[in-house]
Amino acid sequence: IMEIEADKPIGYGAFGVVWAVKDPRDGKQVALKKMPNVFHNIMSAKRVLRELKMLCYFNHENVLSAVDVLPPVDSPYEEMYVITQLMHTDLHKIIVSQQALTTDHIRLFLYQILRGVKYLHGARILHRDIKPGNLLINSDCRLKICDFGLARLEEPDESKYMTQEVVTQYYRAPELLLGARHYGNAVDIWSIGCIFAELLSRRILFQANSPVTQIDMIYNLLVDSNVAPSQQFSHRSNSTLDMEARAQLYQSVSRLPAAPSTFYHLAPNMTHEAAHLISRLLVWDPSKRVSCTEALRHIYLREGRLRYHTSLCRCCCITAEGIRHAADHEFEAMPDMVFDDSYEDDLRTVDDVRNAVTDFINSQPCGRKAPLRINPNSAVFPRFVASTVAHSHPVPTSSKMA
Numbered sequence: 001i002m003e004i005e006a007d008k009p010i011g012y013g014a015f016g017v018v019w020a021v022k023d024p025r026d027g028k029q030v031a032l033k034k035m036p037n038v039f040h041n042i043m044s045a046k047r048v049l050r051e052l053k054m055l056c057y058f059n060h061e062n063v064l065s066a067v068d069v070l071p072p073v074d075s076p077y078e079e080m081y082v083i084t085q086l087m088h089t090d091l092h093k094i095i096v097s098q099q100a101l102t103t104d105h106i107r108l109f110l111y112q113i114l115r116g117v118k119y120l121h122g123a124r125i126l127h128r129d130i131k132p133g134n135l136l137i138n139s140d141c142r143l144k145i146c147d148f149g150l151a152r153l154e155e156p157d158e159s160k161y162m163t164q165e166v167v168t169q170y171y172r173a174p175e176l177l178l179g180a181r182h183y184g185n186a187v188d189i190w191s192i193g194c195i196f197a198e199l200l201s202r203r204i205l206f207q208a209n210s211p212v213t214q215i216d217m218i219y220n221l222l223v224d225s226n227v228a229p230s231q232q233f234s235h236r237s238n239s240t241l242d243m244e245a246r247a248q249l250y251q252s253v254s255r256l257p258a259a260p261s262t263f264y265h266l267a268p269n270m271t272h273e274a275a276h277l278i279s280r281l282l283v284w285d286p287s288k289r290v291s292c293t294e295a296l297r298h299i300y301l302r303e304g305r306l307r308y309h310t311s312l313c314r315c316c317c318i319t320a321e322g323i324r325h326a327a328d329h330e331f332e333a334m335p336d337m338v339f340d341d342s343y344e345d346d347l348r349t350v351d352d353v354r355n356a357v358t359d360f361i362n363s364q365p366c367g368r369k370a371p372l373r374i375n376p377n378s379a380v381f382p383r384f385v386a387s388t389v390a391h392s393h394p395v396p397t398s399s400k401m402a
Contacts, residue, residue: 017033017034017036018031018032018033018034019031019032019033019034019384020032020086021083023067023083023372024372025370025372029086030067030083030084030085030086031083031084031085031086031087032081032082032083033081033082033083033084034079034080034081034384034385035048035051035052035079035080035081035082036078036079037078037079038077038078038079038080038357039078039350039353039354041350042347042348042349042350042353045350045353045354045357046344046347046353047149047150048080048149048357049347049353049356049357049360050148050151050152050341050344051148051149051151052066052069052080052082052357052360053339053343053360054125054148054151054339055082055084055148056069056364057123057339058119059335060116060119060333060335061115061116061142061144061313061314061315062112062113062115062116062119062143062144062145063116063119063120063144063145064084064085064087064136064144064145064146065084065085066082066083066084067083067084067085068082068083068364068372069081069082069083069360069361069364070082070083070361070372070373070374071361071362071371071373072361073373073374073376073385076354079385080357080361081374083372084146085144087136087137087138087142087144087146088136088137088138088139089136089137090132090133090134090135090136090137091109091132091133091135091136091137091143091195091199092131092132092133092135094132094137095132095198095199095202096202101199101202103269104303104304104307105141105199106196106199106200107300107301107303107304107307108141108304108307108308109135109137109141109143109199109304110192110195110196110199110300110301110304111296111301111304111305111308112142112143112304112308113130113135113143113145113192113195114192114292114295114296114301114332115292115296115308115332116143116144116145117130117145117188117189117192117292118291118292118293118296118332118334119332119333119334119335120145120151120188121185121188121291121292122334122335122338123335123337123338123339124153124154124338124339125148125151125152125153125154125339126151126152126153126154126184126185126187126188127145127148127150127151127188128150128151128152128166128167128187128188129147129149129150129151129166129167129168129191130145130167130171130188130191130192130195131167131168131170131171131191131195132195132198134146134147135195140312141312142312150166150167152341153339153341154184154185155182158182159182160182161181161182162180162181162182162183164176164179164180164181166187167187167191169208169211169214170194170204170205170206170207170208170214171190171191171194171195172187172190172191172211172214173186173187173190173191173286174190174215174218174219174284175187175286177211177214177215177218178215183286184286185291186286186287186289187286189281189286189289189290189291189292189295190281190282190286190289192281192295193278193281193282193289194206194282196274196277196278196281197263197266197267197278197282200266200267200269200270200274201266201267205266206218206221218284219284221258221262222258222262222282222283222284223258223284256283256285256288257279257280257283257288258279258282258283259279260272260275260276260278260279261275262275262279263275263278263279263282266278271300273298273299273300274300276298276300277295277298277300277301280294280295280298281295292332293332296332305331309331315330315331315333316330343356
């Protein structure tokens with residue numbers, strides 16, 4: 001049995017710590033995610049199992065997937081380990097850095113985000129925490145969506161309650177802020193719109209210190225400037241309202257998409273095409289937001305698609321004439337089948353989940369590679385198993401974005 005030795009921490013997600021390690025089977029650097037306290041309660045256990053199954057299900061260039069799943073170190077065990085591809089940095093670090101971020105970069109990043117989320121939505125998966133820190137970037141500008149600790153399948157039954165405390169506040173859609181008991185994949189579309197604006201301006205679009213202030217900021221940008229004076233409600237007049245009263249007040253106002261001109265002031269490099277796309281992503285009414293498929297057709301993304309499919313993708317081929325091409329339906333691939341979470345119906349106790357996790361780990365083939373296990377004799381193993389929060393991993397100076 002071959003071993004894998006922990007090297008250094010690179011980051012952390014909703015339910016785990018990630019370390020950079022070397023895979024001894026091929027010498028390549030990979031990411032080792034430790035998921036601690038998996039069986040703390042039934043809810044967290046089911047979420048970890050769901051994330052693990054999703055990582056093994058994904059097969060898309062713009063979505064992080066599992067390379068391997070490792071057996072537990074101890075028995076009985078409370079931790080799980082999964083290996084994924086290793087990426088250099090994330091979009092948040094790029095946005096707050098001094099590194100130049102050109103229009104070409106923005107188009108390319110946004111195209112890959114929408115391409116990956118389209119794949120997720122095609123599998124009926126809601127990510128529910130799309131934010132710059134969960135968008136991993138390599139030095140060649142390849143992007144992968146990560147951290148599925150809060151992801152779940154769409155719920156077709158509108159009478160069923162869905163968790164409201166999802167999505168990092170700055171990227172949370174109005175319906176979540178107002179306490180919607182049911183929602184759909186439009187919550188991810190809203191997050192993408194916020195990220196798009198942040199890429200253009202290099203600052204968070206709705207940076208509020210509370211959900212109440214957050215919803216007021218959104219309202220004042222999208223609705224207040226686009227309605228008649230008799231219908232306007234200032235932030236000051238709303239300051240004494242509770243969230244329930246706000247919901248009633250805001251639902252009484254027409255919420256058609258804001259005009260593109262609403263967004264011109266957000267960034268000095270804002271073009272009409274960019275503003276038009278943002279105006280279709282950041283729509284108060286979730287039923288009126290564009291889908292990923294519709295957004296990917298937008299003229300703003302034409303250059304991003306061309307750049308991705310002429311230099312980065314693996315879906316296009318080279319003909320005898322040396323020309324790369326792919327059929328239109330291959331540019332933004334959909335999953336072969338939807339993700340199946342019916343297994344959760346039989347999970348009623350923590351022990352049920354523990355058994356399901358064990359069965360899943362044991363059922364995973366290691367491809368054509370020899371199986372791995374954690375090396376508890378490694379000099380850094382004590383620090384690895386004790387880590388709960390890790391430091392970020394900077395991009396090497398020799399690996400600037402192309």
